[in-house]
Amino acid sequence: MENYFCMSIRVIGNYVKKFLNEKIATLGLTSFQCGVLNYIEHATRSGSVVFQKNLEEFFVTSKSSMSDLLQSLESKGLIVRLSPENGDSRKKEISLTKEGKRLSTLSQRFLDEVEEFYLSSLDEDEKEYLFKILAKFNERMEKKI
Numbered sequence: 001m002e003n004y005f006c007m008s009i010r011v012i013g014n015y016v017k018k019f020l021n022e023k024i025a026t027l028g029l030t031s032f033q034c035g036v037l038n039y040i041e042h043a044t045r046s047g048s049v050v051f052q053k054n055l056e057e058f059f060v061t062s063k064s065s066m067s068d069l070l071q072s073l074e075s076k077g078l079i080v081r082l083s084p085e086n087g088d089s090r091k092k093e094i095s096l097t098k099e100g101k102r103l104s105t106l107s108q109r110f111l112d113e114v115e116e117f118y119l120s121s122l123d124e125d126e127k128e129y130l131f132k133i134l135a136k137f138n139e140r141m142e143k144k145i
Contacts, residue, residue: 016114016118017031019114019117020034020110020111020114023110023113023114024107024110027103027106027107028076029103029107032059032069033069033072033073034103034104034107034110034111035059036055036059036069036070036073037073037078037079037096037100037103037104037107038104038107038108038111039055039058039059040055040079040094040095040096040100040104041096041100041101041104041105041108044095044096049093050093050094050095051091051092051093051094052066052067052070052092052094055070055094070094073100077097077099077100078096078097078099078100078103079094079095079096079097079100080094080095080097081093081094082094082095
């Protein structure tokens, strides 16, 4: 079959997204929203400051898509965007609210369950090899973009 690699990646992505969305639907969020919450939680826990640009780069998405997603999370009371002291509105720091942290923790459990489901079919060497391959793909795409 032509483009079997591309089709396989797409199908696997769809399966993961569907499985994850079924679990996350109970939280009233999408997998993308949960991913953003988890990114913010992890980054701030390790002492980093998160800006919209960080999220756009990490999730490889447009400014408008990320802006819409952040507005949605803000309207749900899950994040706050704080203007810096110099008043530069382009550099608003993003942090989680108490409810955002709670949902981030719950969604992380769901992500862990989904990963465990898929990765449990591999032994440790296969997992290590898979992650090396995925890292190579990501590195190549980062150079291309």
